[in-house]
Amino acid sequence: MSISPAGPPGGVPHYPSGLTPTPPPQTVPGVLRSPLGLANAVTALLALVLACDVFSIAADINLWSVAGSVVADGPMSVSVDDADRAELLLSVTALLQGLGFLATAVVFIIWFHRVRGNGEIFSPNGFDKGRGWAIGGWFVPFLNLRLPYRIARETWTASTQAAPDGSWRPIRTGIVTVWWVALVADRIATQLTSQMYSKAESSDALRDSAVGMSLSDGLDIVAAVLAILFVRRLTAMQHLKATQGPVAAF
Template sequence: MSVDSVSVPPTGRTGVRSLRGLGAAVIALLGLVIAADVFSVVVGVRMYALWGAGPVGFEVYDRWESLYRWSDVATMNTFVACGVVFILWFRRARINAEAFAPDEHGLVRGWAVWGWIVPVVNLWIPRRVALDIWSASTPGAHLGPAPRQSSGLVNAWWTLWVVSTVPTALATWIHAKAEGPAETRQAIALTMLSVLLDIAAAVLAVLVVRRLTAMQHRKALEATPVP
């Protein structure tokens, strides 16, 4: 049964729409993010070694530095593309969740988008919205409030996502004041740590997207009137 446009009369709210198309796009883009991050780690490890290896031929260093710059471009572009589609998926999930359980949300719908954009509050608002969506999307016999499922997966994903920003900030600060190879290597090492944490967060994000998309699909089928 398709749930591309399943109305939910008991709520009087916007009809439920399938997350599966957007979910598949997000997962594909998360795969690209992971691939770009892996490439960044490989190149970063080599750059870290070159900065501690003593004199290095200009051509060798220039080649790896060029790859290092390209890895930055790749990670940034895939991150932005994935972020845009992820927010579209997240917003649609929030709209669906409001149709399932309109009284289960502590924040208005707009925070599903602005929560990612507004500085400082973006460290916790998206998690709060995600937990409400998770709870409202729990499959059950009827529409309305549902028992809150374990939020361990959401919390693990969000924790890794937030923690990954710390070494990035430190690396930027150290690189800006670097005066020699030791500081440069330290900045590269912190950047690689951030990228590894980002890979782990992206893997968990794939699991969150898959799980929540499946939950809303089952919930929508339960909500569809039987002819």
């Protein structure tokens, strides 16, 4: 028995009860969202992080000087006030760095998710994982050592315009790689030097931890500068592609 519907006048088929086909789902096109404001906020916060790092290096040098005086000339060479001041400076800088890092991380991840969403509109098939991983990928242990970097590279590639003649343009992702290496190295160094300071029980150990912390703060400065370059460059690339189209004007 055939269930093929007979075609009534006008060519519009009549479907028996229960056989009406489900209409295809309506797809809502994505909408580009400007990352410019968020990029400016991230840049300002990273500049604040840089200022905190400079302050922290000064505190590290002060601790190194105080601990070095104790090592060279004995405990009586350093007053109680000087020792307390060195410890207070470290506590204040640690608090400022922690607050600065937290605020910067929140705004950066919001920016990162935004440019990832724009990248999917530019190149719908250019990503291995859903856009939610632009947030979640930062919080999964071990996976966060690789996944955000891969998302950053995919977003960078998706945001790159073709050459003026429409041909494929080589994708240079060096700034992405250098930024990510510096960021991971900075996080590792911060953990190691924090442990060195917390476990220091002698003036020699305190002096060594001060050296380690100053080097870690210097690496944090490098990572912050590279992050600013990465944020500004990727944001500019997306702005150009959104305003000029997928092919570069010149």
